[in-house]
Amino acid sequence: MFYIDLNCDMGESFGAWKMGCDQALMNIVSSINVACGFHAGDASVMRETVQMAIEKGVAIGAHPSFPDLQGFGRRDIKMSPQEIFDVALYQISSLKGICEAFGAKLHHVKPHGALYNQAAKNPETASAIAEAVKAVDHDLIFYGLSNSFLISEAAKLDLQTASEVFADRTYQTDGSLTPRSEPNALIHDTEKAVKQVLQMIMKQTVTAVSGENISLKAETICIHGDGENALKFAAAIGQKLIENKIAIRAIQ
């Protein structure tokens, strides 16, 4: 029997602005990454998202970001490791408290956007976030890009990690994602994406753009929640996993 975790960013509305189709996606995924107010998600959105997640039975994670509402956390900000530790600690703590207020337990942490990308390549950034996670609760699971400093730095701190892979992104021979600037960075064809996912789960390999098969640890699959076809795409992935007897469940 194979198991896989599907995770999705959620709680990305802010005030009067709505984003995503959280309710529908929670029927498909097993774990969610909740914005903590720094790139999206105000205190009310966070509370509503946590309540919905509890009802749907999905595992709740914190999704800390650089402080940048207008840029949606997608722009690098040159912060020191100490500053990164501080904003991560603040954000994780806020969501943890909201979870506990409603009887849930915070399950994991996955950095957002530019912070995720920077930490994947920069061990100092990765380490600063992992230190904050450990300071909050040693049992939190650290989600990060497979094969990156996010995973290796968290492991150094004895945190349990979950290696994340992408259904709709192609990979290079060195195991890194093809940069979005490249024309073949994205997989638009659902069938191809499903095929890649099944291979990643069952063989722990991926076929790089060069055609080579490379090994890749795949413990959780990122499902995108925004964009027009996100929901359809997510549903198709979910359906195919079930057809292939792969159980969707959160990291244990």
Place this chain on the structure above:
Amino acid sequence: MFYIDLNCDMGESFGAWKMGCDQALMNIVSSINVACGFHAGDASVMRETVQMAIEKGVAIGAHPSFPDLQGFGRRDIKMSPQEIFDVALYQISSLKGICEAFGAKLHHVKPHGALYNQAAKNPETASAIAEAVKAVDHDLIFYGLSNSFLISEAAKLDLQTASEVFADRTYQTDGSLTPRSEPNALIHDTEKAVKQVLQMIMKQTVTAVSGENISLKAETICIHGDGENALKFAAAIGQKLIENKIAIRAIQ
């Protein structure tokens, strides 16, 4: 033997802007109310303040506010009870997590500025904050204006309360503070202030501006940390309490 808690608002710096003399005041007071990022105090200031408080051995409380950095939380914002619950829950949670990350336990919650004043007069506001406190941790102590809805609403929810009095404010016959718009609202003379404080602690009464002695529950005294003479005033109060064999210690 008499005991009294001295509390002071702290952690009110923000980024490059410094405010207050936290280090010196922590030598005098027994409990502090730490800004949580909504009227002051960013994630780094909060972490530094918590670390300093642990070193100094003072009890740490959350100081949630309306979201209003530019107005320092001093302006009423017409928020619904649900919105107030949500922002209080978020802020208290963030500080609780920071405390626990460094091995401390959050001790109390005291609303800030306009939120405090509104809740003192409006039971719905007071109740919304108290519900958030209870949701986070039933054992947190709720600090509020003596004789106000802050205390009565928190008591209805079975929260332990701490009735707050002021050293440098005068009182009306009904137990309320003389509005700041009145010429005799403030006590500028340190000796008079000390006299009022001693009477409040030892007799649980205060002499109203009318000359009448009225009863007033006094469990914690608010020490102001800003303003030119704040530190001198605080030190004088502290000194006189010790001379009068009144021990300064946090609410148990």
Place this chain on the structure above:
Amino acid sequence: MFYIDLNCDMGESFGAWKMGCDQALMNIVSSINVACGFHAGDASVMRETVQMAIEKGVAIGAHPSFPDLQGFGRRDIKMSPQEIFDVALYQISSLKGICEAFGAKLHHVKPHGALYNQAAKNPETASAIAEAVKAVDHDLIFYGLSNSFLISEAAKLDLQTASEVFADRTYQTDGSLTPRSEPNALIHDTEKAVKQVLQMIMKQTVTAVSGENISLKAETICIHGDGENALKFAAAIGQKLIENKIAIRAIQ
């Protein structure tokens, strides 16, 4: 020949969050009120909105608000008249500069949300905003609720005013809007709304909920841009006006 101005709030997206269907609505209305960054609209959204308005040939107005992104400017904030003057001056100036950078001229100012509602009832608030408008440019037209302090205070300062009426709101005998808390506050039926609009334009009266006809100055009609049926409703109003030989054009 009758003329009427149709105005609509626009530029209410913020960063990654989209709101409204500005492009389509600009084909219908004659003037727009552009959010200036305090309740919605960042610097990029403002610039894009101004460029689109120039292309479509609609008159551009500033839409200043209380500083409250998370509350979308819909919550009262207790600010002093001086503070209101200052934030209005700042916001109007920012949009004026953006207009002029692209060769357009700022045409009017209409306060937003809670600031609009507060100023309608409170002459001090209305006067503070009007003073800011006058300080920026005496020739700016001041849009405000017909029959309210917005109009009378601006007139006192010799500003040209535009009395605003609503297609989809009912009126009381005293000329005020039926509060939204009342069941009959809104007109959901497009035909009824059109009928009300035609009467307001051609007779400068409105039939109050009591059945009485009362006089009402109607110079500009507010078209709502959010909500599901906003665009359809706006198009229907526009169509009927044209059929009734009422020309839609900005206040001269």
Place this chain on the structure above:
Amino acid sequence: MFYIDLNCDMGESFGAWKMGCDQALMNIVSSINVACGFHAGDASVMRETVQMAIEKGVAIGAHPSFPDLQGFGRRDIKMSPQEIFDVALYQISSLKGICEAFGAKLHHVKPHGALYNQAAKNPETASAIAEAVKAVDHDLIFYGLSNSFLISEAAKLDLQTASEVFADRTYQTDGSLTPRSEPNALIHDTEKAVKQVLQMIMKQTVTAVSGENISLKAETICIHGDGENALKFAAAIGQKLIENKIAIRAIQ
């Protein structure tokens, strides 16, 4: 007769937080750079600073920044040239409007902090800001680091530039500032600083740390307004200039 402009960053208070000694410094300098709300300076502080500058007769410039209050605009944010243009346009416009509301004319623009440093080295950033300045008013003077892309890119757009030099920073042989990470980056000795300033003004050269004299265009000297000795240092520079018959006046 020699002339020189002394410029100083001002209006860097925010809400309840005070910074700098603007009033005293305005007696010394000839032009000021006013924070526009993105790294410091709210709408009220801006209006007060403009009023004070008018009274003191100093030339008023806009001091646009990356959007980063908590970081005081000192952290690089990876924004696109279009985003930089947009935030610069917004900020310059807001200050220009406030100036004109009180009868003053905006005189210049000088980017702040990380935006200044980035633009000095990156022609795309420099060009984006210069385009915004030109869009607002072709007659605005563009202040930037002498010998940097700030000056060359602005010149390409036919803007008048003012080459800025520093009294308390040392220079490299290539005309660049010694990085702050180097031990000899700062000149702490007032006499040495004055000597450097006089040489820069009268000979348009500076003695680099290597001992070589290099040529350097010096049209405006940056006076720091924060830090303990800022005021003393500024006064000393001002005094020495006067003694050496160098007139302090804004760029014409």
